[in-house]
Amino acid sequence: MLGFLGVGHLSAALLAGLVRAGHAPERILLSPRGRAAELAARHGFGLARDNADLVKRARLVVLAVRPADAPGAVSGLPWQADQLVISACAGVPMAALEVGPARLMRIMPVTAAEVGASPTACFPDLEEAREVLEAFGPVVPLTSEAEFQLATVTSAVYGWVQDLVRQTADWSAAQGLDPAVARRLNALMFSAAGALVAGKPQPMDQMLHELVTPGGITERGLQVLAQGGVADQWRAACDAVLAKLEGAGTLRG
Ligand SMILES: NC(=O)c1ccc[n+]([C@@H]2O[C@H](COP(=O)([O-])OP(=O)(O)OC[C@H]3O[C@@H](n4cnc5c(N)ncnc54)[C@H](OP(=O)(O)O)[C@@H]3O)[C@@H](O)[C@H]2O)c1
Incomplete structure (x- = not known):
């Protein structure tokens, strides 16, 4: 299951890109708030009861809340070692995100993901996220967090x-x-x-x-x-x- 924690402008574009690329909406779960209810009703995405429910059910979690909200949004959730958090939050270092034993990567897509044309910078380059990122557009791996x-x-x-x-x-x-x-x-x-x-x-x-x-x-x-x-x-x-x-x-x- 692919989860989205934070469903605003960016997530709406990423979700449209996933649907366009043929990802099954029933394999995608949204946190409540923002545009989640509207998009779930329109496309058939699942709607989590709360963020803990989302984290319990999704193995990959795209984090797309505003940068200042990011550390608070992820802390205290029931993260597991087999999970990957894919943060799209601009300027938020991995060190600021407390996700327990879960792994972290950063991505920087743009809203052209909606038409499959977002060049998406990522670090680190993790194979298990590839299928998701390629739905947004060409993936551009970077070699360090500074880069x-x-x-x-x-x-x-x-x-x-x-x-x-x-x-x-x-x-x-x-x-x-x-x-x-x-x-x-x-x-x-x-x-x-x-x-x-x-x-x-x-x-x-x-x-x-x-x-x-x-x-x-x-x-x-x-x-x-x-x-x-x-x-x-x-x-x-x-x-x-x-x-x-x-x-x-x-x-x-
Ligand atoms: N917009 C872009 O084109 C773009 C491109 C690249 C990266 N980004 C990054 O993506 C992130 C989101 O940007 P955005 O433009 O999509 O912002 P946005 O439209 O404000 O969406 C953020 C959403 O997160 C929700 N939210 C905040 N805290 C939450 C929590 N604890 N649990 C669940 N939902 C929560 C907000 O809900 P409420 O409305 O209820 O507060 C809002 O719907 C930012 O970090 C930004 O740096 C954005």
Whole structure:
């Protein structure tokens, strides 16, 4: 049985991804609260009486409560040695989660799990979680918890990219492009850039060099972005997210 402790925005997307990938809803058990009752009624997931009931019945437990709630949500539950807790809680170190003899891993999926497209960073890479994680999208194992923390910053970039898609689509629509076409085209253009970079081994500097025609339109836009200090601001945003994650790591006390 696969349990979900904390059923809010993220879990709703992960559960949709599992259903989409063909996981049987009757093998999935939800903690009460949040969207649990609604999703159980709609998809046929089981509903645990309380969190202790969930832990007694599920061998794998996805933890998806808000970071500050995570240590309190897991402590005092009847964890067993054959259980695996899969924490999606951003910035919450494994050391802050008291799960007795159960094992722990961290994952960082995004809501694209709903369409099977979430790159899901994980640490450690445990075979028994693979089938679940692969329902969300491509799995990206990290080699240490520190490396995992750095990878977590990229899950914030996922939202920034959506904002860039929105801004570019809004601009296109304001110039007269059909809004639905503008949205689709811009979203697919961002996907296309990611798919090419993810699929080719060449150094990115070389790929960009080949792409940017001297005197062409890509170069012109990059010049304006450089003049506006966009690269510096982007790095500053990444620094700010990492600092926030490191702050969350102290939430135990
Ligand atoms: N949202 C994302 O896209 C995303 C992506 C990656 C990682 N994450 C991580 O996922 C976690 C959840 O984020 P979210 O956006 O899904 O938050 P959310 O919408 O606020 O959902 C959290 C849910 O946990 C429930 N909850 C809190 N304490 C509980 C407890 N002791 N027992 C049972 N349920 C409990 C809350 O219930 P109540 O409503 O009754 O308080 C709420 O429904 C966070 O740690 C976040 O860092 C989120």
